[in-house]
Amino acid sequence: MWESTGPVVKVLDALPSLATAGTLVWAVARPRTAVRQRLGRLAHPTTACAVLSLITSFALPNAGLGSGWKLAEAAVLLLLLAVVTRWSPLRELKPTLPLTALAVTLWPLPLVAGASFLESIGFATFWLLPVAVAVAAGAYPRRQELRRRSAVAEARRDQRLQLSRDLHDFVAHDISGIxxxxxxxxxxxxxxxxxxxLALERIEKAGLSALAAMDRTVQMLHGPAPATEPLPDVSQLPSLISDFTSAGATEAHLDLPPLVTERLSREAGSAAYRIVVEALTNIRRHAPDASRATVAFTPTATTVEIRVTNDGGARPAPARRRVSRGGLGLPALTEHAQALGGTLSAGPHGDGGWQLTAVLPATLRKESP
Structure with missing residues (x-):
């Protein structure tokens, strides 16, 4: 430990204070566009300043500059601690936070060398409070920023999934019909x-329907769909079944009790329509030789059950059904049904046939007065 109080020793004792102040000035005294980038690079300079402060505090306790310098030095270190907690990468904070906390909490100890052990612990504990405040001041906006980014990413993911569902459920159905x-x-x-x-007329109709679905999907990229163009629901199933029957060799039949329309909410009705579209599209793609398909709605006290069944057709099941792996239609619809409080399953049925079963919660639709 140096006993001298000469100019050189005083300069060395003031070095941490000058370094911390210079680091802060270096970060903010730049064009505004570069400030945030420089604030994110303060972890290593702050660590160096903390190490200098610890060295001079215990190696030069009697340099003669007084406690004012060390107090100002601790204040700037606290400010740097808040800044690096807010802006620096997490991997760079591991050495910076403990070393800076030590430099701030231990700086008074050399000035009270004659104090008892408990008094020294008290001084250090007292200075832990501003350290905690500085860390909290930097961590809170950092956490809020992370939550905001996570919310934005989740919203973008939901929008992508919605676009994917629209493209798969409606556009793919119309294109397969074409x-x-x-x-x-x-x-x-x-x-x-x-x-x-007649086939060309039906191709034109399916093409226009696909274009309408594409327009609605593209419009979602710019904002919510207008209220004048609601999503299809179960009321449009008779037209869908008719178009499906006229477009191929499979004859489709619909069993839709009038009570079903009243028991399904708007969102559940749209999900039911999507489920039927997905089932019919799969029949058209994977069972083109099926002679009959049945779409049956069965309302109960609390649910509405949807069953879409097709027979095995003329060819054997292994040669007829060409199930493509990795499809997103049924998994996405299963998640959608579960989000509404329902279930969805699909599997073999009868002699080479296939059946999709969905159960959606039934609620009384509230009409606006």
Whole structure:
């Protein structure tokens, strides 16, 4: 320990204070656009300042500058501690936080060398309070910023999932109908031109429906869909079943009691429509030779059950059903049904057939007066 109070020793004792003040000035005395970037780089300079403060506090306790310098030095260290807690990367905070906390809490101890052990503990504990305040002042806005970014990322994820569902449920259904109609028109064009014309009309209708779905999906990128274009619900299922039957060889039948429309909320009704669209699209893609498909709604006291069943068709099940792996339709609809408080499952049925079963909660729809 140095006993001298000469100019060199005084300069060395003032070095941590000058370093902390210079670090802070270096960070803020720049163009405004560069301040935040520089604040994020203060962890290592702050660590160096804390180490200098610890060294000079115990190596030069009698340098003659008085406690004012060390108090100002501790204040600037607290400010730097708050700044690095707010802006610096977490990996760089591991050495900075404990070393800076030690420098602030231990600086008075050399000035009270004659104090008892308990008194020294009291001094150090007292200076832990401003350390905690500085860390909290930096950690709270950092946590709020992380929560905001997480909320934005979650909202973007939900929007992407919604766009994906719209594209899969509606656009894919219409495009698969266009493919079926084009195949049918190709086979009958030479022998029955009138049937080919009807197929072209249905292709046009499916194409316009796909364009409408695309317009709605693209509009979601710019903002919420207008109230004048609500999502389809169970009231549009008769038209959907009719179009499906006319578009291919599978004859579809709908059993929709009038009570169902009243028992499903708007969101559940839209989910029911999506479920039927997904089931029919899968029949068209994976069981094109099925002769019959049945869509049946069964209301109960608290739920509405949806069953979409198709038979095995003419070909054997292994050769007929070409299930593509990794599809997103049924998993997404299963999550949607579960979010509404319902269930959804699908599996083999009968002799080579397939059945999709969904159960959605039933509630009385509240109409506006």
């Amino acid at each position: 493919v079926v109609q084009a195949q049918a028109a190709r086979f009958v064009a030479a022998t029955d031109p009138s049937q080919a014309v």
